Amino acid sequence: MQLRRAAVLGGGPGGLYAARLLKLANPACEVRVYEQGDPGSTFGFGVGLAAGTQRKLAAADPDTLRELVGAGLRHDMTLQVGTDIVRVHNDRLIGVARTELLAVLQRHAEKAGVELEYGARRKAAGLDADLVVAADGIGSDTRENGPFGGRTDVGKGRYLWCGTDFPLEDAVFAPVGTEYGTFVTHAYPYSGGRSTFLIETDEETWRRAGFDVTTAESEAPGTPFAASDETSLRFLEKAFAGQLRGHSLIGNRTRWQRFRTVRCDRWSSGNTVLLGDSAHTAHFSIGSGTKLAMEDAIALVEALGEAGDLGAAFAQYEQVRRPAVERLQGLARRSQLWWESFPSRLGLPVERLMVAYMSRAGNVPLHRFVHTAPDVVETALQQYGGEPPSGELTGWVLGRPLVHGGRRFPDRTSVPALEKLFCALEDPWSAEGDTLVARAKTTDGVLISGPPDRGAVLTRLDLAERIRLETGVLTAVEAAAELRDDLADALVSGRTDLVVRTEEAA
Ligand SMILES: Cc1cc2nc3c(=O)[nH]c(=O)nc-3n(C[C@H](O)[C@H](O)[C@H](O)COP(=O)(O)OP(=O)(O)OC[C@H]3O[C@@H](n4cnc5c(N)ncnc54)[C@H](O)[C@@H]3O)c2cc1C
Known part of the structure; x- marks a missing residue:
């Protein structure tokens, strides 16, 4: 598609990167970025760029990535509870100063021939261009005043x-x-x-x-x-x-906030398309805002190059990006709820807490984490099972005995008759969650069942953990046998005491 003039509203990472890629792909097109702030006057400190993002940037624009990696710092990760510390090697994540990130992106945008205009707040509707990319951030005026079906959920913490x-x-x-x-x-x-x-x-x-x-x-x-x-x-x-x-x-405009998760029914209207935080946000604990904005830019420019008109390009962009964004928002939501309830887990030894952290959103299972941090996982398993692990990991976890309130269970799948709780919640820490916890408190143990899909199983494991921690009653969670790895992760992470695989429940 031939573009004559493109306007990008917002000179954050999403806008600057989209502008550069757009200009590189369409040298004859006039591309201009409109940013309300001054160059170099950004808020914030460092942002993290994970290995997967670095790979995508390497394919889209190796020059920019090289400079970002050069400006970044690699680091491992530690969890410290009092004097107990556990370390996980992770040299694939780099931390870059937001100022440096923007300076690199500004330089590369200008090098490609993008014009940058600073110091005036603009409106998407007032920009004279064939294409308007609204990368105007989480508070996007374009989204708030446009037909995008935007919604914002505010976190509790x-x-x-x-x-x-x-x-x-x-x-x-x-x-x-x-x-x-x-x-x-x-x-x-x-x-x-x-x-x-x-x-x-x-x-x-x-x-x-x-x-x-x-x-x-x-x-x-x-x-x-x-x-x-x-x-x-x-x-x-x-x-x-x-x-x-x-x-x-x-501090740098440092004030207490509650995290706002943005979702939109559609990301485009007419010649305007939302990109980055203006279209979607995901909780900071999975460190993905910059990644999503820059990956949006890559997909948008690819779609503009492949489609015959703006409507088709926007449809392709959304079709490619929406599943990835929604997947990340799902992970981010679990991670957010985990962090908002974090202090309740401090009774766990730090290695088991690290396993709980890694598996909190359901995307880093124990059998994968064991390859990244074998020593941490081995110690966590010893703490959980009382002896060194041996044989197939999940089978070993499910086979460990349990003593609870004077009762002895030969393994984690031998479940006595318990009061049944049905859980179809979205948020175990909601008012409905409070009701289920209060009911559990009147029993001497609960078996929690619910819908069969994996998301629902992970949520009832979170509810089971809340019940365990707040009431001390024995918990068992029911799930399909094919989710046995998730059940093992949950046992080691202290989310439940026992598990029932559905064939056994029948
Ligand atoms: C606490 C916290 C921690 C975070 N940590 C990480 C992390 O570790 N890793 C990570 O990848 N991300 C992190 N993020 C997220 C990251 O900062 C953003 O997701 C990312 O900057 C989004 O880029 P963007 O270009 O979409 O929007 P922004 O960076 O917000 O840029 C939008 C730009 O538009 C400009 N603008 C807005 N309206 C107008 C207007 N009307 N006219 C002209 N200009 C306008 C703004 O001045 C701004 O410069 C974190 C966010 C928070 C809140």
Whole structure:
């Protein structure tokens, strides 16, 4: 398709990358990016780019990737609970400063011949072009005021995004108990000798600490746009002194927020197409916002090159990207719920907690994780089974005996008669989840059944975990035999005590 003029609204990673790829594929087309901010004045700290994204960028644009990898920092990952630390080698993830990422993308866009216009807020509808790419971020005006069927779900937890001026050795996940409750950091080093420090907590802890008040103050009219919630930063600096080793927390428009997951019924209308955060977001704990935006750019430009007109190109773009985006949003939702309930799991030894973390969204099974971190998995299995693992992993996990409340079970599939609970919930921590937990509390054990699909099984395993942790009653979860690996992951992760494979239930 011949494009004469293309306008890109938003100079974030999605917009800049789309503009460069568009210009490279259509040298005769005038491509212009409209960004409200100034070059170099971005918010945020580092972002992570995983191996899969690096492969896709390598195929689409090796020059840009080479510079990004050069600017990035590789790191392993650790989970720290008190003085217990577990480390997992992961040199395929790089952390890049958002400023550096944008500087590289700006340079490469200009090198390709894209014109960049900074400093004025624009409207998609006011841009004179054959094609308008609306990469205007999570708060997209284009989406909010257009016929895209946009919806936003707001998470329960509170988080703030800050940084520190030294490079951590590894990415660090660490909970810290305070007089108000638990705060958890997700911190990772990035280029330029700095680290991102994202800190989250639950609503009650946030209120007890008085951060509802500091949040209201930091959002009051007249507060400078770039101001941070300094009271929270100073408190958290003390709480995370062990991880910060005497360094300060640095804010940059740092305020408590609740994560917003954006979904849209359609991503295009007329000559305008949404891309990146304007079309969809996925919880930060799976580190995929930049990845999704840049992969959208690749797919959009490919579709524009292959289709005969804009309508067909937009349809192809959405057809290619929507399944991948929705899959990631599904994983991100599980991950979000896991992190929002994280403090309840701190009774697990740190190696088992690491297995629980890896399997939280159902996409890194134990039998795969064992190849990445054999020592961690071996220790977790010993903690779970009381002896070194042997033979086929899943069979071994299911075959371990259990003593619960004075009752002895020869293995994890020998389930006594228990009160039946049917679970068809979306969110085990919802009000309906509360009702099921209250019912379980009146029993001396529950067998949780529900719809047969894998998603529903993973959700009832999460409900079982909540029941175990909050009531202490024996839990068993029913699932199809072909999901035995998921059941084994759940047993080692402390999500359930026993399991019933459906043939056995009959
Ligand atoms: C706490 C947190 C942690 C994160 N961690 C990671 C991570 O580890 N890895 C990762 O990949 N992603 C991460 N992300 C997500 C990532 O920052 C975004 O998903 C990503 O930047 C999306 O790119 P984008 O180009 O779609 O939007 P944005 O980067 O938001 O860019 C949109 C741009 O549009 C401009 N704009 C908006 N409206 C207008 C207008 N009307 N006129 C002109 N300009 C306009 C804005 O100024 C902005 O520059 C994180 C996000 C959060 C909140």
